Amino acid sequence: MNAPATTDLPVVVIGAGPAGLAAAAHLVERGIEPLVLEAGPAAGAAVREWSHVRLFSTWGEVTDPAAEKLLAPTGWIKPDAATYPSGGDWVEQYLQPLADALGDRVRYGAKVTGVSRTGRDRIVDADRDTQPFVLHLTTAEGGEERLFARAVIDASGTWTTPSPAGASGLPALGEKSAxxxxxxxxxxxxxxxxxxxxxxxxxxxxxxxxxxxxxxxxxxxxxxxxxxxxxxxxxxxxxxxxxxxxxxxxxxxxxxxxxxxxxxxxxxxxxxxxxxxxxxxxxxxxxxxxxxxxxxxxxxxxxxxxxxxxxxxFRPDLAFLSEIRLGLDERLQAPLELAPLIDPNQHSCGTVYPHGHRELSHPEQGVYLVGMKSYGRAPTFLALTGYEQVRSIVAALAGDIDSADRVELTLPETGxxxxxxxxxxxxxxxxxGGGCCAAPATLTIGAPASSGGC
Known part of the structure; x- marks a missing residue:
């Protein structure tokens, strides 16, 4: 079976979470057909697993403007912007309605197991950039499928790959048996x-x-x-x-x-x-x-x-991207241009510098890691960051480089x-304080554990 012409293919978005669904909404707004592949049975599968936890961002900071436009004709009413949703609220009142508005552009029970260039493994240069992407996936019924895409936006997050207890980055001895x-x-x-x-x-x-x-x-x-x-x-x-x-x-x-x-x-x-x-x-x-x-x-x-x-x-699952040429920082496993902006080894002073398609690009043109996954192992990701990432990327895919480069994002200071x-x-x-600026005072709190600790 020959792959169809790249221009006739959708942009495949991996993950129907906040960043993935926002990416799909921006693609629709730009007249580009998206196909969202979600491994779980419903939108926001990862968020559902922490539905009991309240966000520290308000409703006004966790909805995407393009998504709101897509939802408006459905009669959706945005919750009070000043209130704090739980994970369950976020799913029920925003993520699932957004996925429903996207309709059959969202497929559930579709787990991506591999991404490559059609007919080209990672070592082949010849005509590489002209070949569409090919994705292998398994279905909820256990079947296997092959899909083609003009571009791939990986918004699969990091929820399924938590870091272990062992300080070396490997599980502590006995951790698995416990x-x-x-x-x-x-x-x-x-x-x-x-x-x-x-x-x-x-x-x-x-x-x-x-x-x-x-x-x-x-x-x-x-x-x-x-x-x-x-x-x-x-x-x-x-x-x-x-x-x-x-x-x-x-x-x-x-x-x-x-x-x-x-x-x-x-x-x-x-x-x-x-x-x-x-x-x-x-x-x-x-x-x-x-x-x-x-x-x-x-x-x-x-x-x-x-x-x-x-x-x-958490840490990103990069196994299914092994045939894709990614440019990742050796420490954070985040895109090379983004890593210095978010590296906690270097700083955590204030906000993250605005970034978009250029900082998120890779040697493999047309593939992007967004949302939590774009941060690799770095902490403290905010939904606002993901929404601006996908806005910039989609503008670039649409050929609107002026808009793609006009990245404007002001994040709240951490204090x-x-x-x-x-x-x-x-x-x-x-x-x-291990950081870049003035040294904070040392606090003395509570009674130390008699046997010491970590």
Whole structure:
């Protein structure tokens, strides 16, 4: 079977999440036919898995203008721009209606397993740029298909590939065998079964971002609700504690984001959690009572815990793009031109510089990673960033380079100036914040765990 002419083909968008659906809306607005391939059974499949978590961005910051135009004829009414949706609200009131408005341009149960150039593996140069893209996918019924595309926008996100507990980037020894006691998502503590799992238990929370803050706050609430039950959290940090540990607090221009850090600090200050610093997990062992013991690279062993919540970030799944020529930063696995703008080793001061199709391009013309996936392993991605990314990319695909280059994006300040440092040394973090600007004061919070920690 010969591939059809490239100009007759759709732009394939991988993923029916916020960035993917926004990309499709912009393509429709430009008169370019999109085809959205979603592995899950409905729009926003990943968001549905954290539907219980409230966003720290308001409704006014999580809807895309082109998407709103597409939704308008359906009678859709935009929620109050000043209110904060949960993940479930976002799906039910925006993402699924948007997918419905796109109609049969969205296919569910279509998991992309490979992307290449038709008749060209990654080593072949001859006529490469004139060949359409070919995508292999599996269907919900287990069948296999082949599709062709004029361009590919990968908005598949990073949700399915969380980072492990091991500080080396590899699973800690014993982490896989402890899978029945380890979770990599913020648990839904409104679920009675979940509450029962953690109530009266000692839980280690590994991570230092917004998800870890959320988990600590939830565990503190559970401890207060189950007063006397013994519910307690052990917060495992690879760095020391400094003024930037809890985010920007009241200085964060996203108040709900700042409040998460303050809630985490309150959990420690109130004694519902112990902060264990400078601990890099090497192994997870079971004691004679089948409880879990975290072992650090330095040989420290923490007191046993019943559960472990690993919230150490996510990483992109690049396996199905192995035949595509990508230009990725060796550290972040983000596009080469974008990586310096978002690298926490270098900075996290204020906002991300506006970026679009040029920063997101690759040696393989016509393929783009967008949304969370474009950030590789970097944290703190905002929906607004993804919407501007796809607007610029679609304008470039439409040949409107002036519009594509006119990238304008003002993101809210974090209230934090300081990155992780080249290696997260506790001493460096405590003294300088590990970042690019003025050193924050070191905070002393809570009682340190008797056995040390991370």
């Amino acid at each position: 899978a029945d006691r380890v979770t990599y998502r913020v648990p839904d503590f409104k679920d009675p079964a979940v509450r029962a799992r953690y109530a009266g238990k000692r839980t280690a929370v590994i991570g230092s971002g917004a998800s870890a803050f959320t988990a600590l706050a939830y565990l503190a609430d559970l401890a207060k609700a189950e007063d006397g039950s013994g519910t307690h959290a052990l917060w495992i940090l690879r760095r020391g504690i400094s003024g930037s540990t809890f985010g920007g607090g009241n200085a964060d221009q996203l108040p709900a984001r700042g409040a998460l850090g303050l809630a985490a600090k309150a959990a420690v200050d109130s004694g519902h959690a112990d902060a264990v610093t400078g601990f890099r997990t090497e192994a997870i062992e079971r004691d004679t009572d089948s409880r879990l013991v975290l072992v650090g690279e330095d040989g420290r062993r923490l007191d046993p815990v019943d559960e472990v919540i690993v919230l150490t970030g 934090v100036c300081g990155g992780a440092g080249l290696f997260e040394q506790p001493e460096a973090a405590e003294e300088t």
